[in-house]
Amino acid sequence: xxxxxxNTVHFSFLLLILFFTKTVLATPSxxxxxxxxxxxxxxxxxxxxxxxxxxxxxxxxxxxxxxKAEILLSAQDGGLPDLIVxxxxxxxxxxxxxxxxxPRDWYTESLTPRVKATVELDGKYWGIPLIQGxxxxxxxxxKYVTKPxxxxxxxxxxxxxxxxxNIMPIGWNYNDMYYFxxxxxxxxxxxxxxxxxELNTPAMVEALKYYRSLAVQGIVDRNCDYRCSQLDFxxxxxxxxxxxxxxxxxxKVMLGDKLGVAILPKVNGKTMHPxxxxxxxxxxxxxxxxKEKQELIxxxxxxxxxxxxxxxxxxxxxxxxxxxxxxxxxxxxxxxxNLVMFHQMALTKLMPSTLNMAISWxxxxxGFQRYQAGATAEYAAAHMQKMAIKQIQHLDYN
Numbered sequence: 001x002x003x004x005x006x007n008t009v010h011f012s013f014l015l016l017i018l019f020f021t022k023t024v025l026a027t028p029s030x031x032x033x034x035x036x037x038x039x040x041x042x043x044x045x046x047x048x049x050x051x052x053x054x055x056x057x058x059x060x061x062x063x064x065x066x067x068k069a070e071i072l073l074s075a076q077d078g079g080l081p082d083l084i085v086x087x088x089x090x091x092x093x094x095x096x097x098x099x100x101x102x103p104r105d106w107y108t109e110s111l112t113p114r115v116k117a118t119v120e121l122d123g124k125y126w127g128i129p130l131i132q133g134x135x136x137x138x139x140x141x142x143k144y145v146t147k148p149x150x151x152x153x154x155x156x157x158x159x160x161x162x163x164x165x166n167i168m169p170i171g172w173n174y175n176d177m178y179y180f181x182x183x184x185x186x187x188x189x190x191x192x193x194x195x196x197x198e199l200n201t202p203a204m205v206e207a208l209k210y211y212r213s214l215a216v217q218g219i220v221d222r223n224c225d226y227r228c229s230q231l232d233f234x235x236x237x238x239x240x241x242x243x244x245x246x247x248x249x250x251x252k253v254m255l256g257d258k259l260g261v262a263i264l265p266k267v268n269g270k271t272m273h274p275x276x277x278x279x280x281x282x283x284x285x286x287x288x289x290x291k292e293k294q295e296l297i298x299x300x301x302x303x304x305x306x307x308x309x310x311x312x313x314x315x316x317x318x319x320x321x322x323x324x325x326x327x328x329x330x331x332x333x334x335x336x337x338n339l340v341m342f343h344q345m346a347l348t349k350l351m352p353s354t355l356n357m358a359i360s361w362x363x364x365x366x367g368f369q370r371y372q373a374g375a376t377a378e379y380a381a382a383h384m385q386k387m388a389i390k391q392i393q394h395l396d397y398n
Contacts, residue, residue: 028296029056031081035067036279037246041131041317042085045304048312055296065176065226071097071284080284082297087134088118088278091126092355099126100286106298108305112324118278118353126353127280128301131313132327133245133320136172136182136274137344140260144239148262151269152214155240159219162239171229172242174215174222175372177364179242182274183207185349186267191360192352197392199363200385208368208377210267222372245341249317252337261337263344276348278322320345355395356388363388 034042039061046057060081062070068090074080075098090097102125111119111129119127140148144167149155155169162169172179184190187210189203215222224232233241234254242264243251251259264272281301286294303309310321314330318338321327331342351357367384371377 027054027056028292029058030083030296030300031058031060032083032085033060033062033067033071033081034085035062035064035087036085037064037244038249038317038319040249041279041313041319044312044316045130045309048309049300049303053299068093075284078285078288082283082289082293083300084282084284085130085279086127086282087351088127088129088280088353089351089357089361091119091121091280091282091353092358094121094126094282097282098285100283101125102128102283102301106301108302109323111322114350115278115322117350119280121353127278127282128305129278129280129322130304131319132278132322133276133341133345134279135276135345135348136179136242136244136264137340138262138264139233139241139243139247139251140262141233141236141239141255142258142260143236145260148260149240149265150263151266152219153268155219155265156217159217163218167236168221168232168238169219170240170242171220171224171232171238173226173229174220174224175368176226177361177368178275180207180211180364180368182264182272183211183267185273186270188270190349191364192354192357195352195354195356197356197360197363197385197388199360199367199388200381204381204384205377208371208380212371212377245319245344246317248337248341259337261340263340263347271347273347273349274344275351276345277351277353356392359388359391362391 032042032046036042042059046059049055050057067086071080071084072093075096080098091099104125106128107125115129115132119125119129138148144162149158159169181191184203184207187203187206189201189207191197191199214220229238229241230243230247232238234251248261264274266272281304283297286297289297305322307323307326310323310326313319314321318341320341321330330338334342363384366387367380370383371380375383
């Protein structure tokens, strides 16, 4: 083979390598961090998007208890992904998370006032709502329970029959304050009233005392976290479980026909109101992306709002849709477990998506830890308020 021909072959081969390399590198990509316990809901949408778009999408699933800190730390060194899927109350930290505002023309679905309130702060929008709900309800094992209780008094009265069988009456993530809030609501308390943090209240003191009494009486294991309580319920080591709507698909797979679903029990005749929120698609540092990446993000944000995708998510996960038209259709024909979900949703109170709510979570957790360590309920409530005010003053100063 002559040198000229050999050079021509080498040159053609190099061009071929460069062409394929450029093709691979040119494939657009999206990286998404998600904190939702039900992994299927996001996968349903990304899989459908990839079928019609030449794009690589990487979903990184982070622990719900760790994602807030991960985002805040990553925002400081520019290590955030293209998109994050977070509960709407995180949006109160939009400055610290370096989130970009969402242009109004990105919204393809007309938002109801309730849903709109979860993403609008200071007249600006900070996330694309994907699903709504994120509320707590009562699950029970039909092997042990024929008719679910309607009040905690009933669980207390039935305690012995469960403990005699070496079964805990009920379990939940006791030290997670999201699970404490429904008890606070039963005593007419709420962390945010008229936009202000209100933690040092008689309702907080009463709720703390009642919450502890359940652990002292052996109704619930105070040392059991989310994984522990869910696993115990699945293994038949507890008769009841307080868990979220997000857990239903997994529990149904594991327990099958033995799984029962009910409204949260009352507290001495007083209704419990769990929090509800939306899960949103938020965009960190959008202005730092190329025009091409910005267009891709916008296209994906519009895609996930489409009605057909909300239908697909609900069919797979039973997580409630944002579309009010579809929501009403589902509610009208709901039966069985699905009907219970809608009834419990109707009893929820919306979790504020404000900075004050984010501050409240931290303050309540600190005060609760003091209470667990031996402080009085009165001291714990006052300490919560003190910590909240201190944090507000710190943020105002900076």
